Amino acid sequence: MLIFGAAAMNxxxxxxxxxxxxxxxxxxxxxxxxxxxxxxxxxxxxxxxGRLAVNQAFARGDHEVxxxxxxxxxxxxxxx
Amino acid sequence: MLIFGAAAMNxxxxxxxxxxxxxxxxxxxxxxxxxxxxxxxxxxxxxxxGRLAVNQAFARGDHEVxxxxxxxxxxxxxxx
Amino acid sequence: xxKAPPAAPPLSLRAAIVNGxxxxxxxxxxxxxxxxxxxxxxxGAVLRFEGVVRRNEADQDxxxxxxxxxALNYQTYDPMAQRELESLxxxxxxxxxxxxxxxxxSRGRVRVGEVSFVLIVTAAHRAEAIAGLxxxxxxxxxxxxxxxxxxxx
Amino acid sequence: xxKAPPAAPPLSLRAAIVNGxxxxxxxxxxxxxxxxxxxxxxxGAVLRFEGVVRRNEADQDxxxxxxxxxALNYQTYDPMAQRELESLxxxxxxxxxxxxxxxxxSRGRVRVGEVSFVLIVTAAHRAEAIAGLxxxxxxxxxxxxxxxxxxxx
Numbered sequence: 001m002l003i004f005g006a007a008a009m010n011x012x013x014x015x016x017x018x019x020x021x022x023x024x025x026x027x028x029x030x031x032x033x034x035x036x037x038x039x040x041x042x043x044x045x046x047x048x049x050g051r052l053a054v055n056q057a058f059a060r061g062d063h064e065v066x067x068x069x070x071x072x073x074x075x076x077x078x079x080x
Numbered sequence: 081m082l083i084f085g086a087a088a089m090n091x092x093x094x095x096x097x098x099x100x101x102x103x104x105x106x107x108x109x110x111x112x113x114x115x116x117x118x119x120x121x122x123x124x125x126x127x128x129x130g131r132l133a134v135n136q137a138f139a140r141g142d143h144e145v146x147x148x149x150x151x152x153x154x155x156x157x158x159x160x
Numbered sequence: 161x162x163k164a165p166p167a168a169p170p171l172s173l174r175a176a177i178v179n180g181x182x183x184x185x186x187x188x189x190x191x192x193x194x195x196x197x198x199x200x201x202x203x204g205a206v207l208r209f210e211g212v213v214r215r216n217e218a219d220q221d222x223x224x225x226x227x228x229x230x231a232l233n234y235q236t237y238d239p240m241a242q243r244e245l246e247s248l249x250x251x252x253x254x255x256x257x258x259x260x261x262x263x264x265x266s267r268g269r270v271r272v273g274e275v276s277f278v279l280i281v282t283a284a285h286r287a288e289a290i291a292g293l294x295x296x297x298x299x300x301x302x303x304x305x306x307x308x309x310x311x312x313x
Numbered sequence: 314x315x316k317a318p319p320a321a322p323p324l325s326l327r328a329a330i331v332n333g334x335x336x337x338x339x340x341x342x343x344x345x346x347x348x349x350x351x352x353x354x355x356x357g358a359v360l361r362f363e364g365v366v367r368r369n370e371a372d373q374d375x376x377x378x379x380x381x382x383x384a385l386n387y388q389t390y391d392p393m394a395q396r397e398l399e400s401l402x403x404x405x406x407x408x409x410x411x412x413x414x415x416x417x418x419s420r421g422r423v424r425v426g427e428v429s430f431v432l433i434v435t436a437a438h439r440a441e442a443i444a445g446l447x448x449x450x451x452x453x454x455x456x457x458x459x460x461x462x463x464x465x466x
């Protein structure tokens with residue numbers, strides 16, 4: 001999964017691997033991310049408010065992630 | 081008294097004369113203006129809401145106008 | 161001993177009434193303020209409003225119906241207009257904590273599509289800049305003795 | 314026979330992410346829109362916002378205390394960031410009845426005092442321009458995947 005901003009700086013990486021079951025939803029991925037990468041919890045205080053982009057578009061919590069999808073964690077933004 | 085904008089266009093003049101008594105206030109001038117220049121009433125529907133500048137500064141209704149003062153009728157503005 | 165307060169940031173105020181349309185050159189002649197304000201890194205927001213003469217204007221002699229315009233002729237009451245612009249700039253800058261305000265307004269004829277008014281405000285953050293710009297324009301239309309006379313097409 | 318509707322005014326939308334600070338030249342390369350919009354006399358209001366990198370930034374690693382900055386390094390998620398800018402521009406223009414929106418954002422390093430963001434909106438009147446500009450910036454900070462990384466002085 002792609003990560004950016006402070007999440008990437010703190011982790012010193014621009015991507016992390018998250019293991020999820022088949023037919024995992026966006027919400028499943030956020031929960032797994034929080035459990036498997038404690039260092040990213042600061043950027044994701046609550047899986048319910050976290051946002052993922054799937055294939056470069058914001059995806060809802062019930063969206064199902066498929067193998068090969070490009071998944072990105074959209075943490076607090078800083079444009080402008 | 082100096083007039084501007086639509087008031088001046090309709091009157092085809094950039095000043096009008098208003099006769100007032102001694103110790104006349106701004107409000108007295110506005111009432112006299114309305115009486116003596118019916119053609120300006122469209123720009124001054126009510127003397128209470130009319131504004132005069134005396135010597136290039138907005139003056140309150142109770143301000144006393146003196147001989148030699150520069151008096152200007154500040155009708156609806158159109159800057160911008 | 162009392163601590164000296166931090167040096168007050170320089171507040172820059174400019175107001176000018178110029179003959180004819182506001183061109184980039186006319187503006188540059190009056191201002192060198194925006195690049196200065198930006199370049200220091202003190203102002204995070206630079207907001208610039210440009211008023212352009214529109215091609216239609218309500219004709220009060222025809223019940224307010226829109227009518228094609230050739231130009232507007234701006235009449236200013238001098239020097240009161242200039243002084244009111246300055247005092248408005250000072251008041252708005254103080255009330256909103258702006259770093260600078262520059263206001264230019266045309267006098268005389270400005271054709272359709274040409275610029276008759278430019279306002280530039282700078283501030284630490286955008287919220288102050290937007291609030292200050294909005295208040296300046298609203299208040300200018302109340303208090304700065306400038307009138308427009310339509311020149312119909 | 315139905316009357317033909319009046320010709321829809323051309324809505325101009327531009328969004329671009331460019332490397333490094335936004336200079337007048339970089340801006341001119343992307344846009345020719347403002348003068349065009351103004352010159353026609355259809356837009357009465359041209360509003361331009363410039364975001365400048367400020368000299369201090371809150372340091373989250375030090376409890377949010379202000380700390381002197383050398384530059385910001387903007388990271389963009391491409392091409393999603395570009396697409397989100399475009400879709401935001403379209404939505405805001407429609408909701409506020411704007412005549413045009415142009416948005417430019419920097420990617421990579423922008424030093425203190427340099428410009429990282431430019432937004433230009435044109436509209437018939439200033440109210441729509443101000444409302445549209447405000448909504449665009451607020452929404453951009455929610456939805457356009459751009460992050461800033463501080464480069465401390």
